[in-house]
Every structure is written in C-alpha cells, then in structure tokens.
Amino acid sequence: MTKEWWKEGVVYQIYPSSFKDSNGDGIGDIPGITSELDYIKSLGVEIIWVSPFYKSPQYDMGYDISDYQDVYEKYGTVEDVEALIQGCHERGMRIIFDLVVNHTSHLHAWFQESASSKTNPKHDWYIWRPARYVNGERLPPCNWRGFFGGSVWEWDDNIGEYYLHLFAKEQPDLNWENPEVRQAIYNDAMRFWLDKGADGFRIDTVNMYSKRLDFPDAPVVEPDTRWQPAYDLICNGPRMHEFLREMNDEVLSKYDAMTVGELPHTPDPAHVLRYVSASARQLQQVFQMDLVFLDFGERSKHYPRKWALTEFKTALEKWQNFIEGNDGWTTNFLENHDTGRSVSRYGSDSPQFAAVSAKMLAVFLTTLTGTTYVYQGQEMGMVNAPKIWPIEEYKDIETLNSYNEVKQITGNDKVALEEVMKGIQLTARDHNRLPFQWDASANAGFTTAAKPWMRVHDNYREINASQQSEDPTSVLSFWKNMIKLRKRYSELFVHGSFKICDFEDENVLTYVKEHGKNRAIVMLNFSDTPQKANVELVRDMAILVSNYTCKSDESYLLPYEGRVYI
Ligand code: TEU
Numbered sequence: 001m002t003k004e005w006w007k008e009g010v011v012y013q014i015y016p017s018s019f020k021d022s023n024g025d026g027i028g029d030i031p032g033i034t035s036e037l038d039y040i041k042s043l044g045v046e047i048i049w050v051s052p053f054y055k056s057p058q059y060d061m062g063y064d065i066s067d068y069q070d071v072y073e074k075y076g077t078v079e080d081v082e083a084l085i086q087g088c089h090e091r092g093m094r095i096i097f098d099l100v101v102n103h104t105s106h107l108h109a110w111f112q113e114s115a116s117s118k119t120n121p122k123h124d125w126y127i128w129r130p131a132r133y134v135n136g137e138r139l140p141p142c143n144w145r146g147f148f149g150g151s152v153w154e155w156d157d158n159i160g161e162y163y164l165h166l167f168a169k170e171q172p173d174l175n176w177e178n179p180e181v182r183q184a185i186y187n188d189a190m191r192f193w194l195d196k197g198a199d200g201f202r203i204d205t206v207n208m209y210s211k212r213l214d215f216p217d218a219p220v221v222e223p224d225t226r227w228q229p230a231y232d233l234i235c236n237g238p239r240m241h242e243f244l245r246e247m248n249d250e251v252l253s254k255y256d257a258m259t260v261g262e263l264p265h266t267p268d269p270a271h272v273l274r275y276v277s278a279s280a281r282q283l284q285q286v287f288q289m290d291l292v293f294l295d296f297g298e299r300s301k302h303y304p305r306k307w308a309l310t311e312f313k314t315a316l317e318k319w320q321n322f323i324e325g326n327d328g329w330t331t332n333f334l335e336n337h338d339t340g341r342s343v344s345r346y347g348s349d350s351p352q353f354a355a356v357s358a359k360m361l362a363v364f365l366t367t368l369t370g371t372t373y374v375y376q377g378q379e380m381g382m383v384n385a386p387k388i389w390p391i392e393e394y395k396d397i398e399t400l401n402s403y404n405e406v407k408q409i410t411g412n413d414k415v416a417l418e419e420v421m422k423g424i425q426l427t428a429r430d431h432n433r434l435p436f437q438w439d440a441s442a443n444a445g446f447t448t449a450a451k452p453w454m455r456v457h458d459n460y461r462e463i464n465a466s467q468q469s470e471d472p473t474s475v476l477s478f479w480k481n482m483i484k485l486r487k488r489y490s491e492l493f494v495h496g497s498f499k500i501c502d503f504e505d506e507n508v509l510t511y512v513k514e515h516g517k518n519r520a521i522v523m524l525n526f527s528d529t530p531q532k533a534n535v536e537l538v539r540d541m542a543i544l545v546s547n548y549t550c551k552s553d554e555s556y557l558l559p560y561e562g563r564v565y566i
C-alpha cells in the first residue's frame with residue numbers, strides 16, 4: 001500500500017478571522033496563525049487547511065474574492081502567507097488553501113469589466129441572461145432560489161440583463177463554459193499559490209461550475225423555503241467531470257498536490273466515486289454533506305429536524321463504503337466553518353455531558369477509514385454560542401438573510417422569529433466562527449483589542465487550550481491520544497474495512513474495522529443513559545481506550561461513552 005500523505009495525515013481547518021489576532025485589531029490574521037504553528041503541530045496533525053485569506057470585500061467572509069493573487073489587508077500580506085507556508089514546511093506539516101472559483105466578488109476586475117458593456121471582451125466571463133416578461137412584468141430567467149435566500153438572478157440596468165449568482169448578489173458566478181475563464185482560474189487562483197509552495201486545495205462548491213444552460217424552472221417552492229428542490233439542477237451539471245479532468249490534467253497533476261472538493265447534494269455513491277476514483281483523474285477526495293446536513297429541515301437548515309441514529313448510520317455507511325473494492329478515497333468530518341459545533345448537534349453540550357460527548361466524537365472521527373478532518377476548537381470541545389445570545393451577536397450573511405427573510409415575510413411576527421431563532425441556535429454557521437479560546441485571559445487570549453470582531457463564548461474560562469494542554473484528562477489531551485492511536489494503527493483505522501453491527505440500535509453505534517488479521521471494535525453511546533454493550537463481539541480483545549475508565553468485560557456503555565477494543 002503506497003502511503004500517500006494526503007490519506008494518512010489528519011487535517012486541521014483554520015478560519016483566519018477567528019483563530020489568532022496578532023496586531024490587536026480584533027480580527028484574526030495570517031501572522032497570528034504562524035505564531036501558533038507549534039500548538040497546531042502538538043496536536044499531531046500533519047496538514048493545515050486555511051479558509052480564504054484573499055483580497056475580498058467580506059460579504060461572505062472571504063468566499064467573495066476580488067483578487068486571487070492578493071491578501072485581504074486585515075489578514076496581512078502575500079509575504080505573510082509565504083512565511084506561513086514556510087513555517088508549516090519547516091515543521092514537517094503541509095498546508096492547503098481554499099479554491100473558490102464558482103464565483104468571484106462583484107468587485108473583482110473581471111466582473112467590473114464584464115458588467116461594463118456587452119461588447120467588453122470579458123462580458124462572457126460571467127453568466128448573463130435576458131429577462132422573461134409575463135403580463136408585462138419583468139421576471140428572472142428562472143425561479144431558482146439562492147443558498148442565501150432570494151433569486152439567483154440580479155438585474156443590471158447598465159447591461160439590461162440579469163446575471164447569475166447562486167450565493168450572494170455580491171458573488172457573481174463565473175462562466176466555466178468560456179475556456180479563457182478556466183485558463184485564468186488555473187493561472188491566477190491555482191498555479192500562483194502552488195508555485196509558492198501550497199500543497200493543494202480544498203475546492204469550494206466543487207460540483208456547481210457546469211450549469212444547466214437552459215435554466216429550467218425548479219418545482220414551485222414555498223416563499224421562505226431555503227432548501228429548494230433545485231439542487232439536482234444546480235449541482236453536478238453536464239460538463240462537471242470534463243472541467244475537473246481538465247483542471248487535473250493541466251494543473252494539479254503537475255504538482256504533488258492534495259485536493260478535497262466540497263460535494264453537496266450528490267446522493268448516489270456511484271456518482272461520488274466518479275469524482276474521486278484515482279483512474280478518473282479529477283479529485284483525490286470530497287466532503288459528502290449528508291451527515292452535516294442531517295438535522296437540516298425541509299424548509300431550511302434553520303428549521304432543524306430530529307434525526308434517528310439509524311439515519312446517521314445510513315449516511316455514515318455511504319461515506320465509508322462507497323470506496324469498498326475500488327480506487328476511490330473518502331473523508332471524515334463533523335465540523336467546518338459552515339456548521340454548528342458537533343458536540344451541540346450530535347452529542348450534548350450540557351455541563352454534565354459536553355466533555356464526554358466531545359471525546360466520544362473524537363473516538364468516532366479517529367477510527368474511521370479515510371482522511372479525518374478536525375476544525376479549530378473541536379479539539380477542545382468548543383460548543384455552540386449560548387442560547388441567550390440575541391440575533392445581534394450573529395454576523396453571517398446566511399444567518400441574517402434567513403432571520404430577516406422571516407421578519408419581512410411574517411411582518412416581524414414574534415412567534416415566527418422565535419422559531420427561526422431556535423434553529424439558528426443549533427445550526428447557524430456563526431457557532432464555528434466564535435474566536436478560538438486560547439486561555440482564560442481577556443477575550444480568551446484571542447486578541448488584545450477591547451472588542452473582537454465576534455463575541456467570545458461566555459465559557460472561555462472553563463474551555464480553553466492552555467488549561468486543557470496541562471490536563472491529561474481534558475478533551476484536548478484525549479484528541480491528541482486518539483490521533484496518536486490512529487497513526488499507530490493506521491492500516492486498521494485509516495485503511496481498514498468498515499462494517500456496522502446492530503444497525504437497528506437507536507442509541508449505540510457499533511462498527512468493526514478490519515485489515516488482514518487485525519480487528520477493532522468501536523462502540524459509541526449517543527444517548528444520555530447507560531446502554532448495553534454487545535460484548536459478544538469483543539471476545540479475546542483488550543480494551544485500548546474509552547472516554548471513561550472501564551474494564552473490558554463491562555457490559556454497559558455509560559452516557560456518551562466511546563470505546564475502542566483492539
Ligand atoms: O459552501 C457551499 C454551500 O453550499 C454552503 O453554503 C452550504 O450549503 C450551507 O452553508 C449550508 O448551510 C461554500 C463555503 O463553504 C461557504 O462558506 C460559502 O459561503 C459558499 O460556498 C459560497 O462560496
């Protein structure tokens with residue numbers, strides 16, 4: 001088995017605005033990350049993924065890029081990024097960046113030219129369409145709703161047409177049908193950073209670049225529905241694999257580069273494999289979103305639904321088993337910058353169970369096959385913002401659009417706003433953008449500024465990296481030990497086969513990992529009461545680790561307990 005580094009290494013995701021502020025302006029920055037590389041190295045991770053730091057007006061926290069070859073001034077300079085790359089490599093770590101090329105910022109020079117006139121050579125670099133007129137009323141080319149609410153079409157008086165934006169109107173979609181656009185992306189957004197030593201990319205919305213150019217209407221959606229049935233029209237378009245193959249042949253294959261694509265709304269495992277099969281020469285791995293979308297309601301993510309553990313198991317099986325017997329690869333993650341905290345969503349963030357469920361989820365992620373991803377703060381069991389925080393503490397465009405849409409549609413109805421606020425308190429992207437909690441000093445040691453750009457969690461004195469680094473029983477120490485265990489038994493955990501036992505059990509997730517003669521059994525109690533462990537499975541095996549101290553013949557799993565038998 002060739003040991004590809006992008007399979008073996010645990011990846012640590014950093015959100016630049018919230019990790020470490022080095023110059024006291026209340027905003028995290030690149031030198032702040034560089035100053036903490038020894039901490040990151042101490043976790044035992046080998047690869048860092050940094051969310052966008054490029055020049056941007058920040059309508060979508062940097063996922064709206066106005067210059068791929070420059071850095072957002074509040075984060076630092078290109079030289080700071082070069083120093084960060086060097087700092088990683090000196091410590092034997094690798095670093096990948098975000099590749100956001102479905103759209104640019106409306107302030108990107110390309111869009112400024114495209115929107116200047118229909119005859120401008122770059123007009124066709126974005127997607128323009130004439131209006132439809134029904135009974136004299138001007139309507140957008142189709143009824144699709146964007147990920148941040150509202151239509152995906154914005155009217156431009158100067159051009160006299162609409163332009164497409166799947167996300168905010170400040171994020172116009174690039175026209176990938178135009179080969180000049182693809183070549184500019186390969187050069188400006190990819191080779192520029194790969195030649196500076198970047199070790200690859202996390203590729204944003206990786207299945208949305210090829211559009212259904214006939215733009216058919218989606219089935220009719222309710223006025224405030226965010227999750228529309230149009231995803232099969234928006235994702236996995238007709239030329240998607242052709243474009244990614246070209247990107248790989250022309251750029252990525254020329255470097256020892258890692259790629260992981262964000263792949264939402266792709267239910268068919270066979271289709272997922274078409275993106276990551278080695279012989280397809282497109283991507284090495286993808287994030288499948290089934291598990292992190294599990295609690296999203298039909299109306300939208302901000303009307304969350306209760307899920308059963310068997311649903312969790314079904315999504316997990318898709319992650320783990322679609323690569324069985326083929327040349328694909330998979331990923332494991334429960335958090336990123338678009339999610340709420342996994343302890344709050346899949347465990348319990350009550351004072352009684354927060355730490356132990358964080359450890360249970362650490363057992364889960366470090367024993368699964370594929371590349372494992374940890375999001376900043378997850379290693380110490382950070383939890384969602386307190387439910388008492390008002391909407392004014394939330395900053396994310398997706399959250400605020402959702403809240404304001406309900407406000408506008410219901411005429412400020414109190415009950416309706418309380419309902420959407422309840423959902424925001426569980427699944428808003430803001431929860432994972434609170435400042436990193438370094439220590440118990442002011443603002444959790446994140447900044448020396450009086451007021452950070454986003455409020456620090458009220459619990460930073462109880463949950464912080466400094467205190468947990470000294471405590472061998474902390475979530476942080478447990479994560480470090482589990483990453484060590486994963487590495488020690490990498491054939492079994494990184495590469496082993498995966499099989500769920502007792503599938504119907506709605507409280508305990510049990511799975512067996514096998515590689516050759518080696519076998520591991522993992523048992524995770526997702527409930528807040530003791531559950532019977534299927535100890536039949538673990539004859540002649542010695543417990544290696546549990547987030548409680550227990551004897552190998554213990555026949556009950558304690559609440560939120562994770563156990564590994566090897
Ligand atoms: O996310 C794509 C995406 O679909 C998410 O917006 C997701 O659907 C949503 O957050 C679910 O709640 C990527 C980036 O990860 C996200 O941060 C950006 O806002 C988005 O693309 C636009 O670049």
Ligand code: CA
Nearest residue numbers: 021023027029
């Ligand atoms: Ca700063």
